[in-house]
Amino acid sequence: MKVQRQIPQNAYHADDSFLGRYQKLIKQEVIPYQYQVLCDQAEGAEKSHVVANFINAGKALRGENPGDGFYGMVFQDSDAAKWLEAVAYSLTIFPDQELETTADQLIELIAQAQDTDGYLNTRFTIKDRDKRWTNLLEGHELYCAGHMMEAACAYYEATGKDRLLKVMQKNAEHIYHIFIEEKKEGYPGHPEVELALMRMYHLTGDRHCLELAEHFLNIRGIDRNFFKNEQKKRNWEVWGMDAGDLYYNQSFAPVREQKDAVGHAVRAVYLYTAMADLASETEDEELQKACRRLWESITRRRMYLTGGIGSTGIGEAFTEDYDLPGDTAYCETCASIGLMFFASRMLEQDVRGEYADVMERAFYNTVLAGMQLDGKRFFYVNPLECIPGISGKAVTHSHDLTERPKWYACACCPPNTARLISSIGKYAYGENGQTAYCHLFAGGEASFENGMKLSCKTSYPYGFTVLYTITAGNGQLAVHIPSWSSQYRILVNGSDAKYTLQDGYVYLSVKENDTVSITLDDTPYTMYASSRVPQLSGYAAVCRGPLVYCFEGADNDQDVLSLSLKRGGSLTAEPFDKDLLNGTVRITAEAVRRETTEELYTSALPAMTPCTAVAIPYYTWCNRGENQMRVWMNEIN
C-alpha cells in the first residue's frame, strides 16, 4: 500500500516562477525543436528519421514499399514516445490545438505502424520481422514499448484521447501473450517496460500489466545464462554487447538479492523505480528492503553532489563505492531523471525527507544542467569539472564534452528532460486521503483528490520563502524541509505555527484561506565529501539552497585551477541579477590564487594571493562558451 502517491499531471499548474518558466521553455523551444529533429528538419542536428521510421513501418505493414527504410538506433522509436509524453504534459499546462493536432497525427502514424497482433516497433517491422523477440539483450523492443506506454498514459490523461492508449493496451496484451501465455523466456536488456507497465496498471487497472511487470522483475537474474543462451541462438547482433556482463544490465542476481547499485546507471534506476512501485503496490517487504538497500548504495556511496550517478563512461556505469571522479564523471542526464523516478516511488513507500532531498539535488543540478539555458542544446554527460584541452579530448575524457551539442545520434536525454520538466508537478506534490504533500517547492496551483486546493508562491530556488495559501478544502499539509536548511521558520496566518516534524517533513492542519509561510535558510554554505572519496579529500563545494555552485573561467580570469577557497572563509550571495544567465545569484568566496609556474614541478612554495572567487549555479555552466569549470575546489586555510 502506498503511503501517498503522485498527484495526476493535470492537478498542478505552474505559475510564471522558476519552474513555470522552465515549462514554458520546454513548450516554446524544446518541443518544437525536437519535433523538427524527429522530422529531420532541424539544421545542424544529427539525423533522426523517427517520424519517417513510423511512416515506413506503416507502409511495410500495408505491403507497400517501405521508402527509405529504417534509420537510427535500435531504440529510435523511444524518441517519439518521449516527445509525445512531453507534449501530453505540456498540453495540460499550455493548451495548444495545433500542437495537439500534430501529436494526434504522429499517434496515427504510430497506430498504423502497429502489427495486427499488437506488435509495435519500426526497427523490426520495416525489416527483420523474423528477428522479433530474439535479442532481448540489445533489441530494445520492450524498452521502446515501455516508453510508448508511458506516452499513451500521459496523452490519455492530458487529452482524454485513447487512440494511443488502446494501441499500447493491445501491445501490452501482445507482450503478455508472448511472455506469459506462450511462456517465452527472458527479460529486457534495458529495464523500462516494467515501470511503464506499472503506470498502465495504475491508469487502467489492467491486472495483466501488473502481472507482466511483476513477471519481468521476478525472473530477472534467476537464469544467469539467459542472455548468453539467447546470443547462441541467433546469428546477428546490434552492437555485439557482452552477454556475459551480467552487472551491466543488473541481471547478476535476482532483484530481491541485489545489494550494490551496479552497471549502466540508467538501466539501474529504471529497474529500481519499477521495483519500488511494485513493492509498495503489493506490500512486498523483501522487495522494499532491496529497494532501500539499493537506494542507500546509490545515495550514500555512489552519488555525486550534483545528484549525478555513473562514475564512468565505460558502460555509462556505476563503478565502486566512493569512486567519484569529477572530470571523468558520466552523470548522464537520463540517469538523474531516473534517480528522480526512483526517489518519487520510494516516497510512495515511506515519506522521508532524504528521498525528496535527492529529487531536488538531481533536478536543480544535473537535470537542469543537461539543457542549455535557451533550451537549444543538451548535455548527455554532466561532469563536475571541465578543463578545455583535456575534457572532450583525452581518451579518458572523450565523453566529457566542453560544449552542449544540438542533438545526439543517441538522443535519449533531451526528450527525457522535456518530459521530466513538463511533469514536475507529479514529483513536487503527493496525496493520501486528508494529507497533501509538498515534496518540492513548485510555484502555482495544486489540487488534491480530497478537495484541497492550494496556491504556492515562491521565487525558489533564488527566494527562500514559500507561501502556501489554502484556496479550498481543509486537511493536513505536509511540507518537506530540505536537509540543507538547518534553520527555518513557519508561520500560519502570520503567526508561529504549531506543527509536527517527522522524517524531514512538517505536518500542519490547515483549512481554507489559511496561509502557510515557510522561510528557509538562504545562507550560502560549503559542502565536504567524506574522506573516503579519494578524489575529494581536501576539497570543498559551495552551495546555496538546493543549488550546487561551480566556478567557471568566465568569472575567474579564465583560470579556476589555481584557485583555492579559504577554509571557513566568507561566502556572499550577490543580489539576484535578472540579466545574468537567465537570472541568477552569484556567490563570491574568499579565496587565494596560487602562482602558476611554467615548470611542471617545482620545490618552491607557490605564492598565494588573496582574491575573490566567483561562483555560479552548476546548472548554468557552459552558457558562455567553452571555458574551465570546477565544482569541487581545493581548500586552504
Add this chain to the structure above:
Amino acid sequence: MKVQRQIPQNAYHADDSFLGRYQKLIKQEVIPYQYQVLCDQAEGAEKSHVVANFINAGKALRGENPGDGFYGMVFQDSDAAKWLEAVAYSLTIFPDQELETTADQLIELIAQAQDTDGYLNTRFTIKDRDKRWTNLLEGHELYCAGHMMEAACAYYEATGKDRLLKVMQKNAEHIYHIFIEEKKEGYPGHPEVELALMRMYHLTGDRHCLELAEHFLNIRGIDRNFFKNEQKKRNWEVWGMDAGDLYYNQSFAPVREQKDAVGHAVRAVYLYTAMADLASETEDEELQKACRRLWESITRRRMYLTGGIGSTGIGEAFTEDYDLPGDTAYCETCASIGLMFFASRMLEQDVRGEYADVMERAFYNTVLAGMQLDGKRFFYVNPLECIPGISGKAVTHSHDLTERPKWYACACCPPNTARLISSIGKYAYGENGQTAYCHLFAGGEASFENGMKLSCKTSYPYGFTVLYTITAGNGQLAVHIPSWSSQYRILVNGSDAKYTLQDGYVYLSVKENDTVSITLDDTPYTMYASSRVPQLSGYAAVCRGPLVYCFEGADNDQDVLSLSLKRGGSLTAEPFDKDLLNGTVRITAEAVRRETTEELYTSALPAMTPCTAVAIPYYTWCNRGENQMRVWMNEIN
C-alpha cells in the same frame, strides 16, 4: 657527432652500495627466476613457453614435428632476448660459468631457430611462414629482432662470444635485403629495431645497420596509409589493432615533424631514443630539434613526478598536456626505462643536467617501484595512488593493481628492469676524450678510454656525500649536480674546489690520487605541480634527494585519504633503518587528519586533528601487503 657517449658495460663495476645490491638482487633472484619462467618451471607464474618456442622453431626448420608448437604473445621471443641481455650485463659484474653455459645453450637454440635466409622469429617459423613481413602493424617481427640484436651486442661485449652476434648480423642483413634491396614498403608497428640497429652499428661499424635504422626512421609517417593498406592486403590479424590509429604508434607524421609525445608510451620513447642516437651520430639538426621538442613535450607537460609516463591504460598511452591523474595512471615500468634510454641518448647530443635529472627521477622511482624489494614480483603499471576497493577493481582502474603479480602474460617489464639495472653503469658514466662524465651517482669503479679510472664511494640515495677518488690517469671530471640539490659543497683533496658549473654539471680538472667530495642537500623537500595540472591543484609531494616519497596505509593507521600535509610544515628524515623495507629512511611530516564522516556529503566543517604523517620512498611501496598509497597529498595551512 656525440659530445660524449656511454661507457661500455664492462667499464663499470659496482660496489656493494645501493646500486650494487640491486645488481646482486637481479643476479641472485631475478635472472634465475626469469629463466625458470622462460622454461615454464616457475610455479604460480603465467605460462611463458619462450624456450620451448625456440626449440620448436628449430625442429620446424629441420623438418621435424614442432612439438607443442608456438605459445604466447607474438613478441614472446623478446623475453628471451631481454633475459639474455640482462645475463650478459650481469656476467660482466658477477662472472658465473654455469649461468654463461645456460645462456650459451639458449643462444644455440636461438641460432638453430634461424632460417637459412637469416630470418629469426619463432612465431612465424613454427607456423604461418607465409605470413612473414605481412603484418608490420602487429607482428612484432622487427621488434623481436631489435631486442635480439641488443642481446647479441651485449653478450658479445660481455663474453667476447660472437655466436649470437653473428646470428643477428645475418638477421640484420636479411632485414636489409628485404627492406632496402627488395624495397619492401613499411616500418615497424612497434619501434625498437631502430635503436638496436644503431647499437649494432656502434659495435660493428656495419653501415648497413646505420642505413637501415635511418631508413625506418625516415619513412615513418611519410605514407600515412601504409598500415591501412597493409591490413587490406592480408586476411589475418593478431589483435585486430586499428590500422588507422596513427597516433598510437607515432606514424601520424614524419618523425622530424612530430611535436607532441603521443600514443603508446613505450613505442614513443623507443622511437625517440633511436632518433636521438641517429641525430647525434649523423649531426642531423632537424632530427635533433625534433628530439628536443619531443623531450620537452614529455618532461615539461606529460611526465609524472615519479618519472612515469603514460597517463592512461587505454592504449598504454600519453593523453594531453597536463593530464596527470595519479590513481588511473599507467606509468608502465618499460616506459620509464625507455625514457632513461632517451635521456641517455639526449645526453650524448648535449650535456645538460635535465637529462640526467630525468634519468635519475625515472630510475629511483618508477623503475625501482616496478619490482618488489625481494625481486620476486613485478608491477607493469605504477600509479601514484592506490586505493584498495577502487584500484584494480573499478573498470577505470582495472590496470592499477594493488599488489605486484609474479609474472605477466605480456611480460615485457620484468626482464626490461633486469637488463636496465644490470647495465646502470652505461647510464651513470660517459666519456669523451679527456673528460669523464658522472651522470648518476653510482658507487664502484669506473674506467675510461682516456686512461682515467675512478672509484666512487657513496651510500646514495640515502647518503648525500659522494666521494670520487681518481685511481689512475688525469683529465677532466664532469659531475652532474641534481637539480633538486639547491645547495652543495665540493671539496678537492679536502679543500674547497675550483670548478666551473655549466648546465647542471660541475667540471673539475683532476689527476691521479685526487679525491673529489660532493655533498648534496639531504633536506627533505616538498614538490608542487603547476596549477595547469588539474588533478594536482592544492597537492604537495614529499621528496628527499632523488626519491619521491609516498604515504602508505601501513604507516598511517590504514587511512591516508583523510591526511593533509601542513603547508610549509616540518619534514623530518628519520635515521636510516636497515631493517625497514631493505633499508630505508622514513620521513615524518607535520599533518592533520580530517574527521571521516559516515555521510557521503556534509556541510559541517570536518574537524582536523594535528598529527604526524609518515612517508616512505615510493619505490618501496606495496611491500607490506595491499594497502592505501598516495604520493600527492592535499595540503592545508
